[in-house]
Amino acid sequence: MIELKGVTRRFGEAVAVDNIDLTIETGEVCVLVGSSGCGKSTTLRMINRLxxxxxxxxxxxxxxxxxxxxxxxxxxxxxxxxxxxLFPHWTVARNIGVVPTLLKWPAQKRDERVTELLALLGLDPETDARKYPHQLSGGQAQRVGVARALAGDPNILLMDEPFGALDAITRESLQQEMLRIQRQLNKTTVFVTHDIDEALKLASRIAVMDQGRIIQHDTPEAILRRPASAFVENLIGKGDRGLKLLALRTVSGLMERHPEPRHPEPVTDSLNESDSLRIALSLMLWNNTEKLPVLDASGAEVGIVNREQLLKVGA
Incomplete structure (x- = not known):
């Protein structure tokens, strides 16, 4: 879908991006990560010719x-x-609908798309559509920004630190929304962040940048297990790589599944199939237990996660 070949960007004598090669496959989430000034945003803005x-x-x-x-x-x-x-004097609906308007979509199709995206991003089409940006919380405004980016049904989504200014709880919520939306829409996405945990969570592949160059381009697991340099190793952190590996996988992939769902008495501590193995380990340590039940969306127990199996994942 996207290919950069020997791309360089200079600002006067300063080299912001230095002869990089990068291939981003269709449907992939490629996260550009690195410290401030490493060339991430410059690379992103060259893709759409800003x-x-x-x-x-x-x-x-x-x-x-x-x-x-x-x-x-x-x-x-x-x-x-x-x-x-967002345009401050436009309503949420008009902000989201700006690209469909430029694409000359019929009004009904545009309005249906606005309603669809508001619902997709967890906003109320009835009430939020008529609001103005100053009436929104930071998280709501960022959701509208993402909805606007998706409005014209583009093949490619470019995101430049979209959650960087948000508090930790709102940021976590929007990261989960991004994962859910990606599963539904499968957009080719280039996402810029300086937060390695965000990169590990969202990426299909990560491009680690330093001083305008790509130091390593690989899957999150490969980068955790085989950092290409001391810089990458320091970026991902040496002390908690095992926990970060556990965060990449979900309970559903490791649990011992019951032949038939069970309907137990309500339990205080249990896991959902979509929880990460890191959450599973944390709950086991907190409750001093070797295993925990796994529940599906209806509350039925569908399996068990065992601590011994879990610890082998990070090994």
Missing amino acids: LPRTSGQILVDGEDINKADPEALRLNMGYAIQSTG
């Missing part, structure tokens, strides 16, 4: 983006940023 490249080539679906009309290119790339960029 910044021109100094040299190299950027291809989308095999076509050089410099040969495409810039407006048409950007209309096929949803773009969400940390500050949301």
